[in-house]
Amino acid sequence: MIAKFLLAVGLAILMAVTGVSSYVYLGSRQSKVVAPPQKPTAAAPRAQAYMLPGTVYLAQAGALYSYSAGRFHQLTPEVGWTQPALYPDGSHLLAVKRSAFYSDVYELTTYGGVVAQLTNNAAAPRNAWDTGANAWSFYPRLSPDQRTLWMSYDGPKIVGANYFDVDMAVWAVPVGAPIRSGRAWTVANSYTGGDMQPIVVPGGIIYTKYVYDQNGNRTGQLWFTNRAGAAGRALTSTDASCEQPSLSPDGGSLAMICTYQKQVSDLTIASWNGSSIGGLRTMISDQLVAQPTWAPDGSGIGYLAPGGPAAPFQLWFLPKNAYNPPPPPPVPTPSPSPGGPHNGPLPSPTPSPAPVAPVVKPIQVTTNLGFDATSPLAWSA
Amino acid sequence: MTTITLVALAVALSAVAGGFAYFLPAAATALQETGVSANVPSPSPISVLFSPSPSPSPSAVSQGAFTVLLLGSDDDSKFSADHVLTQSMILVRVIPATKQVTMLSIPRDLYVPLSTGGSGKIDGAYSYGGAGAAIATVEQDFGVHIDDYIWVGLLGLIKVIDAIGGIDIVTSNPVMDDYYPADVFSNDPYGYQRIAVLAGPQHLDGIHAMEYVRSRHSDLQSDYGRSKRQQQVLQAIRAKAKLLAPSDVPALATAIGGELKTSFGLSTVAQLVPLAASFDNPDAIRQVLLLPPYARSGAPGGSLTPNWGLILPLVHQYFP
Numbered sequence: 001m002i003a004k005f006l007l008a009v010g011l012a013i014l015m016a017v018t019g020v021s022s023y024v025y026l027g028s029r030q031s032k033v034v035a036p037p038q039k040p041t042a043a044a045p046r047a048q049a050y051m052l053p054g055t056v057y058l059a060q061a062g063a064l065y066s067y068s069a070g071r072f073h074q075l076t077p078e079v080g081w082t083q084p085a086l087y088p089d090g091s092h093l094l095a096v097k098r099s100a101f102y103s104d105v106y107e108l109t110t111y112g113g114v115v116a117q118l119t120n121n122a123a124a125p126r127n128a129w130d131t132g133a134n135a136w137s138f139y140p141r142l143s144p145d146q147r148t149l150w151m152s153y154d155g156p157k158i159v160g161a162n163y164f165d166v167d168m169a170v171w172a173v174p175v176g177a178p179i180r181s182g183r184a185w186t187v188a189n190s191y192t193g194g195d196m197q198p199i200v201v202p203g204g205i206i207y208t209k210y211v212y213d214q215n216g217n218r219t220g221q222l223w224f225t226n227r228a229g230a231a232g233r234a235l236t237s238t239d240a241s242c243e244q245p246s247l248s249p250d251g252g253s254l255a256m257i258c259t260y261q262k263q264v265s266d267l268t269i270a271s272w273n274g275s276s277i278g279g280l281r282t283m284i285s286d287q288l289v290a291q292p293t294w295a296p297d298g299s300g301i302g303y304l305a306p307g308g309p310a311a312p313f314q315l316w317f318l319p320k321n322a323y324n325p326p327p328p329p330p331v332p333t334p335s336p337s338p339g340g341p342h343n344g345p346l347p348s349p350t351p352s353p354a355p356v357a358p359v360v361k362p363i364q365v366t367t368n369l370g371f372d373a374t375s376p377l378a379w380s381a
Numbered sequence: 382m383t384t385i386t387l388v389a390l391a392v393a394l395s396a397v398a399g400g401f402a403y404f405l406p407a408a409a410t411a412l413q414e415t416g417v418s419a420n421v422p423s424p425s426p427i428s429v430l431f432s433p434s435p436s437p438s439p440s441a442v443s444q445g446a447f448t449v450l451l452l453g454s455d456d457d458s459k460f461s462a463d464h465v466l467t468q469s470m471i472l473v474r475v476i477p478a479t480k481q482v483t484m485l486s487i488p489r490d491l492y493v494p495l496s497t498g499g500s501g502k503i504d505g506a507y508s509y510g511g512a513g514a515a516i517a518t519v520e521q522d523f524g525v526h527i528d529d530y531i532w533v534g535l536l537g538l539i540k541v542i543d544a545i546g547g548i549d550i551v552t553s554n555p556v557m558d559d560y561y562p563a564d565v566f567s568n569d570p571y572g573y574q575r576i577a578v579l580a581g582p583q584h585l586d587g588i589h590a591m592e593y594v595r596s597r598h599s600d601l602q603s604d605y606g607r608s609k610r611q612q613q614v615l616q617a618i619r620a621k622a623k624l625l626a627p628s629d630v631p632a633l634a635t636a637i638g639g640e641l642k643t644s645f646g647l648s649t650v651a652q653l654v655p656l657a658a659s660f661d662n663p664d665a666i667r668q669v670l671l672l673p674p675y676a677r678s679g680a681p682g683g684s685l686t687p688n689w690g691l692i693l694p695l696v697h698q699y700f701p
Contacts, residue, residue, distance in 0.1 A: 011388065015395035033624040034546035035634070047471040101575045131575045132559040138579065154557065164598040166557035191601040193555030196580065210554040210580065216602060216672070218554040220580060241553070244581060257581065263551045265582040288549055288582040305582075309400065310549050310621040312584045 037370025039310045040065045040072035045349060050363045052317060055110075057084040058304075059375035064095055064112060065265070067315070067365075075112025078318050084108075084378040093378065094118070094140040094149075098270045102134035105151060110380075118149055118175060123157070132157045138168065139197040139376070142175070150205065152196045153184075166336045167194030167359060168266035170207050172228065185228045192218055197376070200244055203274060206235065206254070208243040219261055222254075224275070235277050242268065242280070246301075248294045255292040255301050258282070265289045266336050267303060267321055283323050287316075290373035296381040301363075312370030315377075436571050440623045446476040446698060447528040450516055452507060453611070455564070463511055465534070466504040468595070469611050472519065472527075474700050480660050483699040484615070485669040486608035491687050492680035493522045507532075512642070524693055525700040529571060529644045535595075537640025539587030541618065544636035548617035550588060551582045556610075558596040565591075568593055590614055605672050612668045619657060669699060 040060060055068040062078040065082040075081075080098040087093070093108040093117060102121040106114055118140075135155030142149060152168040156179065167190060170359035172181030185205065188194030192210035199206050202228030213219055220243035225232030242258040254277055258268045267289040271278035288307040290313060294301055300319040307314040403424040453469030470487040489504035496517035497509040506518040516527045533541070542548055556578040563574035565588075576592045578585075585593060594614050600606035625633070645653065660666075675692050 007384065007387075011391045015391050018392050018395040027628065033621065034544065034629055100592075103577075129571070129573055131573050134575060136557075136575075138577075163559055164560050166599050168555065168557070170399075191599055193557050193599065196555060203666070208580070212601065216621070218600075218606070220554065229530045259551050259553070259582075261553065263616070265551055288551065302389065306549055309624060310617070312547065326671050331477065370584060372581040374581060 024114050033308075033311065035368075037061075038368045039074070040067070040366070040369050041074050050317060050365050052302065052315075052365060053299055054379060054381045056302060056315070057086070057110075057378040057380075058315065059095075059372040060370055061086065062098075064093075064108075066110070075108070076111075082372055082375040083139055085139075085376065086378045086380050087142055087146055088144050089146065090380045094142060096138055096140060096272055101131060103136050103138065104136050105140040107148065116176065117177065119151075119153075119173075121155065126168040126288055132163050132166075137169065141200055142197060143172075145198055147175055149182075150198045150200055152194065152198065152207075153179070153182075154194065155179065165190050167192060168196055170195045170198045170205060183228050185225060186223075188234065189227070195223075199246055199247055201247055201272075201274075202251065206245045206247070209234070210244070211238060213261075215263055220259070222256060222277075235279070240268075240280060244291055245354075246291075246293050246376075247272065249296055249298050253294075255294060257289050257292060267292050267301070267318065269301075281323070283318060287362070288313075291376045293377040293379050295381055302377055302379060304371050304377070305362075307364065307367055312374040314367060315365040315371065316362050317365055318362045319360050322362070325360075389494050413664065415474075416591060426558065427682065431670070440494065445478060446474065448454075448525060448598055449473045449475070450512075450519055450527045450530040451615075452512065452515055452530060454507065454532065454539065455562075464508045467507045467515060467532075468504060469608070470503065470515070470519070470692055471608075471611065471615070472523070472525065472696075472700065475656075477656055479665075480662065481667070482610050482660060483667040483669060485696065485699065486605075486612060486671070487519065487523075488604050488608070488671055488676055488678075488685050490604055490684045492682075492684040493687060496521055502682070507589040510642070523696050523700070525696060529649075531643040531645070532641065533553070533637075534640045535591060537637050538594075539565070539591050540636040540640055541633070542585070542587035542590045542614075544633045545618065545621045545629075546613065547584050547586045548621050550585050550590070550593065550617050552578060552580050552593060555580045556596050556599060558591055558592075558598045562597055603672055604627075608670055609668070616666060619660070667699065671695075 005179050007123065040245050051070050052067065055066050057064060057066050062080045062082070064075040064081045064084055066073045066075055081095055082098055083096040085094040093110055095106055095108055096103050097106055104121050105118045107116045107118055107191065108114055119137045121135040121137055125240065126132070126133050135153060135157065138152045140149060140151040149248035150172055153171040154166055154168045156275040167197045169188045170186040171182050171184050173179060186195040186207065189209070189211050192250055194210060196208045204224055206222055206224050208220045209223040210218055210220055219238050219241040221247050222235040222242050224230045224235055239260065240258045242256045244257050246255045252272060253269055254270050254272045255267065257265045258280060259265050265288045266282045267284035268280050268282050290304040292301050292303040298320065300317050302317050304313040305316050306312065385433055420641055451469070451473060452467045454465040454467050468489055470489060472485040472487060474483040487500065487503060491503045492500060495506050496510065497506070497514050503518060507515040512530050512532055516530055520524065520527055521649045550559040556576070558576045560573045562578045563572040564570040567581050576596060578589060578593045594607065594611045597603050597607045673693060675695065676687050680686040
């Protein structure tokens, strides 16, 4: 009797354990594709993690992070921070803090402390259900003398204007001055989203202008302008759909993404002579590349791309040899073999095969994170 | 029965019970939300003026081809349940044999004869008679046969995308809207909010993907532009769904509970999952938009006038 009782109890315990184990096992078999990204500071650095030179500043989930010597540091809380940019002397950061109805540009220390608010885009509603008196500022940059703030800006809002047409223009504003002291440098095309992501280059700015092409499709184009209000000119075609420009440290090349009006995004580079660009060279065409940024020491290009199919964006690095391979070693010329006089015809040397440059692949620097792919990288030496 | 047999039986039973418990939410959701048949009324006499509702051609049947009507609704508190407009109507033709998919976006403002009587914007068909009326309206006006439908609400779209871990999208331009409806997570269904979905490749969660597909104020192509974005997001969802494991199904089912209805039966859904996964060539997915001159503005109430002379040959080319 006691044996049967013990058997029943044992079976009950065994069944409970097996049932729960079965449930837990199935739960543990969920695919990783639905797992939320880790915080950069929570992810244990991999032993083989690639060490990028200098410090890279990135945004994830509304917080800014720095990445140096293979480790991440969280600079700000997760309250809408994005789009970091370095002061030209590397002393401070610019960044955007985004709220539900507006965004503002701030000056931060390189450790994330707020130094100053440089724009003031919050505004009270003008009438019932009004949202339009607020403004967005995105993609801030400073002029080389650090006196002028460049950014994309959709204000000022005009009462009675067509309030469905919200387009950003590139503005230049003296640092610390109110927006009325600034000036729109570009004239956005209506109902396109406008002009975005300016970069300051010697003699002007390069930015992404959104346009309707001849088929009525909206697409991005790189434009250059050297004067406020001037029309400027397109550097790339509407078919190539290029955007997100980045100037190389030597000023002689541009990196960008080109989407060709499809759900692709190729890492593309082109030469730049100060007024026009050379032919587009596709460096990566099998990844969804975003925000290519040159390493300050010229050793390669950092960018964001998914870590796998349909996955969140990770930090990647394309070494310089991938787009600027070293010159091949000289082919040795045959020398006469030592020995006595040769009476017959000289043997023609068999040409040695041309050395094949090794294929340099991009390096995935992070895994399991989820960087904001609309936020450019800032990279200090 | 020996003790060993008894123990083995107990272990097997409890393991099955654990698995059953794990998949129970999915089964409950599947039973509740699949196989929801649509009551399709007889075509109204006016439909004959345009085109009779054809039966599927024998060749198509032999290939196992089928046509699905995808319906997407603003199911916020402005509307009572099942009386919502369909902001998105996409006719999908799937040919498993050739692994080809055609997606035809029907402008929601198209002014058409409704199966429930009279004429109006096609987005109203669902609100007057549910999925059956929407299906009957599309069948009678476009001259197609619809095998099944899938309806999803706004919250459903958000939940589906969040449940699959987000999607990767290349947005062709910044989508800026100062008067975007703030009706999903808000106490005021008539309020507005500002949105700015920036351009370029990015990983979107449910709420931002919805902003991307729903905004239309800042688009000169208005509903056409929005249809294009909806098709992009559908393809991104399909790409992500291919990567899911069976163990992900319960969480997904829990997430979308109450926000999705379909006439597909459970057995059909089980057949469709591997079928969808086998469609791996994005070039085999054809996207069709009824841009001008297929439809023109100028119809009553800001709706669009269909040019049936152009639309019907186009539709019959892809939806025989």
